[in-house]
Amino acid sequence: MTSRSINVTSAHATLPDPWLGEIAPTLTDTENILAWVELDLDTRLQFSQGLVVVTNQRILARTMAEKTWDSWIFHAGLTLVHHDHAGVGTLELRDAQARLAGWRYTLGRNVAALRVIAAFERQLDSQVSGQPVEGDAVAVCPNCKTALEPGQDECALCAREAHVPPSTWTLFRLWRFAKPYRNQLLAGFLLTLASTAATLVPPYLTMPLMDNVLIPYQNGAHIDVHLVALYLAGLFGSALLAWGLGWARTYILARVSERIGADLRTTTYEHLMQLSLEYFGGKRTGDLMARIGSETDRICVFLSLHLLDFATDILMIIMTTAILVSINPWLALVTLLPLPFIAWMIHVVRDRLRTGFEKIDRVWSEVTNILADTIPGIRVVKAFAQERREAARFREANRHNLIVNDRINRIWSLFSPTVTLLTEVGLLVVWAFGIWQVSTNQITVGVLTAFLAYISRFYTRLDGMSRIVSVTQKAAAGAKRIFDILDHVSSVPEPTKPVHLEQVAGSIELQDVGFRYGNRSVIRGVNLAIAPGEMIGLVGHSGSGKSTLVNLICRFYDVTEGSIRLEGVDIRSLPVAEFRRNIGLVLQEPFLFFGTIAENIAYGKQDASRDQIIAAARAAHAHEFILRLPQGYDSLVGERGHGLSGGERQRISIARALLIDPRILILDEATSSVDTETEKEIQKALDNLVLGRTTIAIAHRLSTLRRADRLVVMDRGQIVEVGKHEDLMAREGAYYRLYQAQARNVDTDLDDVDVDNAIVLSDGLAKS
């Protein structure tokens, strides 16, 4: 901390406004503000404003409510510490005898608080030692301690994602997916235009048919067969045309929309795969499945059927209106009378429908969630005889689904008949008005029939449009949930300026690493430098943060504080996939995908040859048991490796990690579920493979780690001891206690202990 410093030159200028005015009078001429944190809580944890400031002479603090500043001049023995719990940070100022003051803040202010502590410590050091504060030459990020670029205030690596809500016009955002198909879409649109126009021809022809043929006939004139044939041919021709155009249009648009739907689905899935474990930790499988499965499908149906209908409807209405107005404006006006009412109703109902459909989607996800929960967990359900309870839970979720659906159907079921009623009334008005106009000779009977023919089409369209309201809102709700996924920025982001490592030797350096799951601090102040090719044994009680540390090294999560470097480069500036290629990981819970054993072993290296697969399986001591299976390497393993024992699964996942020949091998309890005999065999194999690779091995059975160059003992998220087995035993600390406890427990396995001691002995000899 002392050798580096923080860029504070700009600090004074940016102290927020009300505070700057408040603090100025209290400061002496030679005093500069170096760092500050704005508090948002008081000591009783009520939300209120406050400020803690470090100057080059003292530390000052005040809350918004108080009028005077508390201050403490730097002197030896003063310490400023911070800790946090449940999302609330605490800064405490102490001297040797007592606590002098405490301040609270929510974790959003943590970086500022760290900055305050850093500034405080540097000033205190210089005050106490009499040395001037070391120059501000290198600005470092208070969070991860990497040097900042000149003129940069915020560390690019630590800058948090911005919280921008996505646009609410989600359906329009689908355009992004429609864009590649814009030519087909345009063609579809033109076809729609043409086919709609074609369907409008027949009613138009009824007009001359009535006025030039039927009415004159009624008045005693002869029927002009020629004319009739012409009109009928016109009717038939337009019907044929409409049919052809309609077919082309539907085909093209259905194709396009299916493709848009598929793109949407794959894009969402691809994006989902990029998201960090943190995202998956907070989501439920069923919900994600529902979103990607059924909701993309719904959007696709919307695009292919309803949007099309909608476009046709709108066109139809516009064209009809134009025709009607051209024939007789007054009658047209009367015809259009119900339109404003319908528009108003749509407006009223739309919002309710959309929120209702969003609700239905969520409830639907709940139903899928239960399935995704219980089907994989069926063994537990059966073991505890909870089938009834799970069935009841499912029934309850379905009931909830019904309730929500019922509520929306109430609104919905009213809507459609109301539109029908309005249109019927409209028809009535047109009849009445039309008859009056015919009686006053303003229009002919033909015009009235044509109007009525148009109107019935027009009104069925309106009816259809009312239906579109519901599907549009459904699709909008679905689109919103899809974009929820698409808008999520991975919390393990790809670097903006990626660094490419040519050669990875495998040196890993952890610097002041701290990590939180949400507000729970799990790893604190971990410093560790691992040399290339070194084997580290990570031990500690259950829950001490071993797997978490490994997760951080694999970059499944990003550190909350400090940094992890590979070959001296922060792993956050390496492209994620490129970085992970260097890591072979065997997880605590081995996971096998549905497929053959060979496919599972080759998961990390699709182009592996059969020889390579077998070599890896041999090395992992999986070869023999695989051969005993009826189909050997071609045996299908079910979901999650159903049909294999825990130890067998572990050995396959070891083979999988070995196959990619990684520079860094991470074994998280890789051999915890195999018997001691097999473990020893795997161990022997691993011993060869570990040579020349950086290895981090976690094991509860300490004997597994006999070959480790160094053992790292963790306790409650911190490293408590580092050293070789015999050194740690000699120290009689945490490791010694762990070892003793285990030696006592495995007294049946005397042989094991003996071997262990022998190895340790020979190791010791080799060293000396």
Place this chain on the structure above:
Amino acid sequence: MVNFKINRNPFDQLVLIASDGKVHENVVPVRAFPIAAPQEGIALLSADGHELAWVEHLSDLPGDARALVEEELASREFVPEIRRLRHVSSFATPTTWEVETDRGDTSFVLKGEDDIRRLGASSLLIADSHGIQFLIRDLNALDKASRKLLDRFL
């Protein structure tokens, strides 16, 4: 009833003196069921997280010890209870909520709908982007406008 003593040291930490005279500094009280049964089941943990004492019910503690424990609990627990939703910046997440809580007015960022968890029939626990938990103890006790806003997220 209880066979230990509690007091506070100058560092503002709780000190527990066990019946055998052993002194534990920096003792931390925690509730076993902070939401379901806050008054029952209080554990006193040592600084390294081991259970030193178990109190069935807060009222089992003698007055001064109870006051100390409650004070310490109050300074550790931070689950503001939302009384009213004043404004939400959007119905799509992430969204900023302005709320009135029992600890004063504040605003926070909700990252996703999944950060709203149901607890029982009518309580909700809402985690903000920094992991602070906000509680809505009784949905039905909220005013109508708040409920309407909230309903959009449930």
